[in-house]
Amino acid sequence: MDFPAFPDAPPLLSNEEKHELSQAECSIPxxxxxxxxxxxxxNDLFHTLYPIEKLVxxxxxxxxxxxxxxxxxxxxxxxxxxxxVAVGGYGRSELHPKSDIDxxxxxxxxTSAPKDxxxxxxxxxxxxxxxxxxxxxxxxxxxxxxxxDITIITNLIESRTLSGPESLLSKLQVNIDTDxxxxxxxFYEAKLQEQKQRHGKYQNTAYNLEPNLxxxxxxxRDMQVIDWVAKRHLHTHRxxxxxxxxxxxxxxxIQIKGAVSHLWRIRWALHTIAGRKEDRLLxxxxxxxxxxxxxDDDDLKRNVERFMQGYYQSVAAIQQLxxxxxxxxxxxxxxxxxxxxxxxxxxxxxxANGQLEARSSHLFQDNxxxxxxxxxxxxxxxxxxxxxxxxxxxxxxxxxxxxxxxxNNKVNTDLFLDIIASRYRLTSILRSMKHLGLxxxxxxxxxxxxxxMQHDLFHIYTVDAHTLQLIENLRRLWLAEFKHKFPIxxxxxxxxxxxxxxxxxxxxxxxxxxxxGDHSExxxxxAQLFCxxxxxxxxxxxxxxxxxxxxxxxxxxxxxxDISDPEVIWEFASYVKDQEHLDYLFILTVADINxxxxxxxxxWRASLMRQLYLETKRALRRGLDSPIDAETISDEHKQRxxxxxxxxxxxxxxxxxxxxxxxxxxxxxxxxxxxxxNTEAIIRHRPSDKPLIAITPLGGRNFSGASKIFIYTPxxxxxxxxxxxxxxxxxxxxxxxxxxxxxxxxxxxxxxVMDSNEADKNLYLDKQRxxxxxxxxxxxxxxxxxxxxxxxxxxxxxxxxxxxxxxxxFVSQAExxxxxxxxxxxxxxxxxxxxxxxxxxxxxxxxxxxxxxLGERVEDTFYITDDQGELISDPQRMDSxxxxxxxxxxxxxxxxD
Numbered sequence: 052m053d054f055p056a057f058p059d060a061p062p063l064l065s066n067e068e069k070h071e072l073s074q075a076e077c078s079i080p081x082x083x084x085x086x087x088x089x090x091x092x093x094n095d096l097f098h099t100l101y102p103i104e105k106l107v108x109x110x111x112x113x114x115x116x117x118x119x120x121x122x123x124x125x126x127x128x129x130x131x132x133x134x135x136v137a138v139g140g141y142g143r144s145e146l147h148p149k150s151d152i153d154x155x156x157x158x159x160x161x162t163s164a165p166k167d168x169x170x171x172x173x174x175x176x177x178x179x180x181x182x183x184x185x186x187x188x189x190x191x192x193x194x195x196x197x198x199x200d201i202t203i204i205t206n207l208i209e210s211r212t213l214s215g216p217e218s219l220l221s222k223l224q225v226n227i228d229t230d231x232x233x234x235x236x237x238f239y240e241a242k243l244q245e246q247k248q249r250h251g252k253y254q255n256t257a258y259n260l261e262p263n264l265x266x267x268x269x270x271x272r273d274m275q276v277i278d279w280v281a282k283r284h285l286h287t288h289r290x291x292x293x294x295x296x297x298x299x300x301x302x303x304x305i306q307i308k309g310a311v312s313h314l315w316r317i318r319w320a321l322h323t324i325a326g327r328k329e330d331r332l333l334x335x336x337x338x339x340x341x342x343x344x345x346x347d348d349d350d351l352k353r354n355v356e357r358f359m360q361g362y363y364q365s366v367a368a369i370q371q372l373x374x375x376x377x378x379x380x381x382x383x384x385x386x387x388x389x390x391x392x393x394x395x396x397x398x399x400x401x402x403a404n405g406q407l408e409a410r411s412s413h414l415f416q417d418n419x420x421x422x423x424x425x426x427x428x429x430x431x432x433x434x435x436x437x438x439x440x441x442x443x444x445x446x447x448x449x450x451x452x453x454x455x456x457x458x459n460n461k462v463n464t465d466l467f468l469d470i471i472a473s474r475y476r477l478t479s480i481l482r483s484m485k486h487l488g489l490x491x492x493x494x495x496x497x498x499x500x501x502x503x504m505q506h507d508l509f510h511i512y513t514v515d516a517h518t519l520q521l522i523e524n525l526r527r528l529w530l531a532e533f534k535h536k537f538p539i540x541x542x543x544x545x546x547x548x549x550x551x552x553x554x555x556x557x558x559x560x561x562x563x564x565x566x567x568g569d570h571s572e573x574x575x576x577x578a579q580l581f582c583x584x585x586x587x588x589x590x591x592x593x594x595x596x597x598x599x600x601x602x603x604x605x606x607x608x609x610x611x612x613d614i615s616d617p618e619v620i621w622e623f624a625s626y627v628k629d630q631e632h633l634d635y636l637f638i639l640t641v642a643d644i645n646x647x648x649x650x651x652x653x654x655w656r657a658s659l660m661r662q663l664y665l666e667t668k669r670a671l672r673r674g675l676d677s678p679i680d681a682e683t684i685s686d687e688h689k690q691r692x693x694x695x696x697x698x699x700x701x702x703x704x705x706x707x708x709x710x711x712x713x714x715x716x717x718x719x720x721x722x723x724x725x726x727x728x729n730t731e732a733i734i735r736h737r738p739s740d741k742p743l744i745a746i747t748p749l750g751g752r753n754f755s756g757a758s759k760i761f762i763y764t765p766x767x768x769x770x771x772x773x774x775x776x777x778x779x780x781x782x783x784x785x786x787x788x789x790x791x792x793x794x795x796x797x798x799x800x801x802x803x804v805m806d807s808n809e810a811d812k813n814l815y816l817d818k819q820r821x822x823x824x825x826x827x828x829x830x831x832x833x834x835x836x837x838x839x840x841x842x843x844x845x846x847x848x849x850x851x852x853x854x855x856x857x858x859x860x861f862v863s864q865a866e867x868x869x870x871x872x873x874x875x876x877x878x879x880x881x882x883x884x885x886x887x888x889x890x891x892x893x894x895x896x897x898x899x900x901x902x903x904x905l906g907e908r909v910e911d912t913f914y915i916t917d918d919q920g921e922l923i924s925d926p927q928r929m930d931s932x933x934x935x936x937x938x939x940x941x942x943x944x945x946x947x948d
Contacts (some may be wrong), residue, residue: 053719061101061109062092064116072120079442082117082179090148091115094323100107102313111146115213118154118176118809122214125172132163134215139184145276147315148330154185155210157219159191182328190219193225201241204233208282235284236384241275243377254649255368255482258516260505264314266322266804269366271314273373280380298379298561299372300444307372317362318840320344323760332362356504363502363513371447371486379440382406382593400428405436412441416704419457422489423445423466424478430473433714438483446487453492464585467493472551478523485515496577503565511648514564521557521646525550525638539661540641543634551593555581556639574599597632598639605640609659610903611873611912615667615720621678623663624670633671637664654749654756655786655803681719691723692730699731708732717791717799717867720899725759729799733763742832744825748815749803756829757786758814762800766792766831770800772887772898779823779881782807783814788900800897855908857940859933861923869898869914870923874936877944878909886913889936894918 058834064072068085071291093110096347097103115137122128122135139153140146157166169187176183185898188196198206209226212220226485230233249269253259257269265271281287285296290307295297299307317340321329324339332340337353341358348354382404394402399421407429414421425446457463473480484490491498503514511518525544527533534541539825544550553900559581563573578599582592604626612619627633641660645652675677689710696706709730710718718726728747738741749757762774771790778785787803857876876882883902891898899914917923923932 061096061105061113062089063109063113064089064507066118069116069120072117073123075124075126077120077124079175081177082121086117086179086181094148096321097316097319103312103319105314106319107145107147110148111141111144112142114146114152114181117181118152119214120281121172121175121179125168125175126167127168127172128214130160130165130168130847131216132219133157133165133169134217134219135213136210136220137213138206138210140209142206142211144287145213146324148320149182149325149327151328152181153194153206154183154313155206156185157193157215158187158189159219160191164189168491178850180218190223190226193223196270197227201233201245203236204560205242205279208279211453219841229283233283235280237379238283239280239380239384241469245738246273246276250437256512256516256518258363258513259504261331261333262362262366263331264317264366267366269368269370271311271318271369272310274369274708277373277376280377284380288289293376298376303372304374306368310368313361313365314369314684316344319920331360334843349626355446360502367486367501374486375440375443378406378437380442381402381437396428396432398423402432402435402673404438405434406439407432407435407437407442408439409442409445412442412445415445415452415869417450419449419860420460420462420466422449422453423463423470423493426484426489427466427469427473429483429726430470430475430477430480432703433475443487445733446489450492453489456492457585461586463493468551468585471554476656477554478526481519481522485519494558494581495691497558500562501563504725505564511644513562517646518558518561521560521639521642522554524642524645525553525557528638535886537641539664540638544638547634547638548631549591552595552598553635553639556595556602556635556929557642559599560602560639560643562599571600571603586773593636594632601636602639602643605636605660605663606644609663610656611901611910612900613720613871613901613912613914614659614663616868617679617681617684617719618842620663620670621675624667625675627667627671628675631934633664633667653805655805658749658757682846685718686723688718688723688726692726695723695727696730699727701727701731702736705734709733712793712795712797713799714791714793716898720789729761729763729801732761734863736763742829744828744832746815746821746824748813756813757803757805760802760804760828760830762798762802762828764798764800766796766798769891770798770832773831774802774828775887776881778802778804778825779884781827783824784902784904785883785900787901788897788902815920857937857944859936859940861933867922869916870929872913872915872932874909874911874940876909876940879944882909883911886911886936886940889939890915893932893935895923896920 064085071083072085077741090110092114093106096690097106108395113475118135127135135153136156136157137144137153138155140150141153146152152486156169166186173183173185176185193203193207197207207223210220210223229238233241248874249272251267253267255268257267259267263270278290281290281293281298283299285292287293287296290299290305294301294304301404305781315554317332318330320338320340320343321332324336324343329336337355337359338785341347341351344358344361346354346357378472392404395410395584396402398900399410399414401408407425408423409415409425409727411417424436425442470480471477481490484493485501491501497515497518500514500518504510505514509673512520518592528537528541528544544553547553556578558572559578561574562577563570566573578595579592583597587595605623608614608619608623614620614623626635627636635661641652644656651815660929668679677932693703696703721729728745732743732745742762745761747759747761749759762770764770767773775785783804784807785802789802791799793799804814814824855877855943857874859872860872862871874886889895896916896918897913898916901912903910915923923929
């Protein structure tokens with residue numbers, strides 16, 4: 052990639068230093084000292100806002116001289132059949148402080164390699180601490196490998212000779228020319244496929260919250276793809292040559308240069324801060340980078356936002372021009388084929404070789420509404436593969452025509468609704484409209500959330516990227532492969548009357564983030580204005596507003612409330628009111644959770660959402676005027692358990708005798724399958740006086756992810772604290788806990804757990820792990836009072852960044868059987884065990900826990916009583932519990948950082 056020359060180049064080696072380093076007796080410490088001195092000088096220049104292009108090129112030139120001197124010092128300068136060649140990024144003369152120095156030692160043939168000298172040279176480079184990547188190959192080897200490997204041929208087309216005869220590389224360039232391998236089209240197709248696979252690793256969005264500035268969509272690699280294809284197809288060696296070939300305008304070239312320069316500055320700073328090769332903009336680096344780039348007022352959060360928004364603007368520019376230029380290249384290849392295949396759609400548009408094209412070079416200036424019509428057609432015709440580059444460029448240059456008159460024009464509002472109702476490619480259409488700037492112009496409220504950071508670990512995308520991912524998830528529910536993964540959602544979406552209302556609600560559900568206040572309520576205002584401007588009926592408008600307002604309601608209910616309580620289900624059903632609202636909300640919630648962070652959707656959350664949906668559906672069918680009571684729930688669960696027990700030939704009388712000792716709440720909050728499993732396990736365990744520990748996967752043997760652990764043992768006040776600590780020690784996360792007691796002083800404890808590091812790992816299939824869990828639990832539960840300390844494990848790097856104060860408060864419930872204590876705190880290893888110890892020390896009995904880990908924080912609800920089983924209702928004691936618990940958690944969180 053070429054940039055104009057700058058005067059006053061950064062420091063290179065002086066003639067004296069070149070002579071000194073090229074001597075065979077020059078020591079390793081001397082090399083290291085000179086390298087450190089010069090690289091420090093480059094870093095000093097960086098902090099003076101020295102042009103980054105000069106630094107990147109200058110650092111590469113400096114290491115050219117170091118390598119040339121070392122080559123000579125090892126006696127390789129006299130060899131006639133071996134060359135030292137820079138390849139890859141170094142071959143482009145681009146080097147950042149900790150970048151790899153990629154080298155090819157090119158030999159004429161196998162017999163001409165001075166092996167001893169080459170080994171000494173490579174060893175010497177390692178000894179002076181250069182990060183080199185190297186290969187030693189003959190001309191024939193390079194040629195053969197380049198034929199097969201797109202990465203090798205890519206590296207070689209950016210090669211240059213550092214030392215040795217130039218003729219070797221010249222011969223190689225002839226051998227790998229386009230007339231012998233990888234012609235322009237095949238190279239383009241391979242790089243395009245490579246780019247698609249790379250983008251897929253980052254969910255096809257540049258708007259990750261911890262992006263990789265090199266590999267993400269819109270990153271430096273995307274610009275390099277353009278450079279590589281241009282060199283291979285057009286035989287250009289300067290990016291500016293694309294202007295002469297009418298692939299790129301001068302303004303676009305300046306835009307690319309500015310965006311790349313910005314990313315280069317960030318990358319240089321990142322390498323310096325990390326002290327190693329690092330291309331990820333991790334949260335713990337973003338704060339330092341923001342300050343380094345001049346965002347240093349008192350509002351740290353806002354500083355990071357402003358810095359990252361600048362980053363997102365640069366990658367958006369690169370992504371936009373990457374799309375445009377790749378489309379140009381494809382059209383260039385097609386133009387060399389047979390006669391164009393033209394399908395005229397109307398007076399304004401046609402399909403040329405599968406590409407949608409404006410029929411006039413000034414169409415959008417003459418008729419601005421055609422900017423939206425373009426995308427209506429893109430979503431209507433299945434045979435359209437893309438939009439022609441000249442049409443994309445014309446559209447982009449016409450965006451200033453979108454104003455309030457355009458937005459309020461009924462023709463345009465109708466066209467936008469047609470886009471939302473697209474039969475094909477809705478997500479691709481919205482992403483293309485966003486990349487080009489059209490979506491943000493037409494919906495200014497959406498433009499305001501482009502690049503909007505979300506300062507937590509629950510979300511992994513910016514608000515706009517999350518929004519479009521949600522809509523993509525909704526579209527995926529129509530596909531067979533996702534019908535298997537989301538069976539209830541896939542069925543429900545086929546029964547909603549107007550699926551486009553889901554897309555509109557999805558587009559607006561987070562539209563007000565970043566404004567302060569309740570984004571759900573603020574978003575309702577924008578959603579209402581959209582619906583009214585676009586002529587939606589009153590009923591449809593009310594539904595969209597209701598979905599925006601309540602888009603978090605179902606997930607909060609499922610994860611933080613006791614949905615085994617029939618009163619909770621009745622309360623939720625009463626709010627939802629009917630099956631139609633339930634279906635819309637359920638589908639939107641599932642799509643939202645999966646768009647927030649794909650790892651957040653696991654077997655446990657799926658089971659919670661499924662349970663809440665099905666129980667609410669049942670309540671709605673029964674009728675809100677006749678809610679099902681707790682006694683009926685208990686009887687139904689017992690009846691189902693009896694059916695299972697009979698099938699398994701378990702003694703019914705013995706089972707019922709056990710049930711007579713267990714408190715009634717257990718049967719209300721445990722389904723028939725769980726009751727049968729627990730009962731059979733107890734019967735088979737008797738008459739042993741040892742603790743019973745049983746483990747099964749959640750949802751059956753073939754269901755990956757969460758597992759259930761059942762413990763039956765004499766009552767001990769230490770039990771929850773001990774068990775929670777053991778699970779921490781074993782690398783397990785508790786998702787749910789239910790604790791029931793018997794009249795003969797036994798406790799039935801049920802835990803839902805999953806692997807802390809691999810959420811979808813099926814623990815049940817790992818027999819060695821299961822045995823370890825059972826053995827560890829057995830050893831400690833036989834003498835729980837001996838287990839005195841909370842397990843301390845390493846707090847992950849990323850969690851240490853987020854350390855907000857904890858909160859604790861009691862909340863009212865529909866039917867108060869237990870007191871509900873909600874705790875919000877930073878996620879730390881050992882936290883749940885700490886809370887368990889707190890309950891133990893303050894004579895608090897825990898009956899059930901709902902554990903929700905949302906990125907960097909936990910939002911847990913504990914259902915508790917005093918040690919006599921009575922509700923905790925005294926305001927003074929409630930305040931004391933909350934204050935003491937918050938103080939203990941905050942001290943613990945700070946100590947683990």
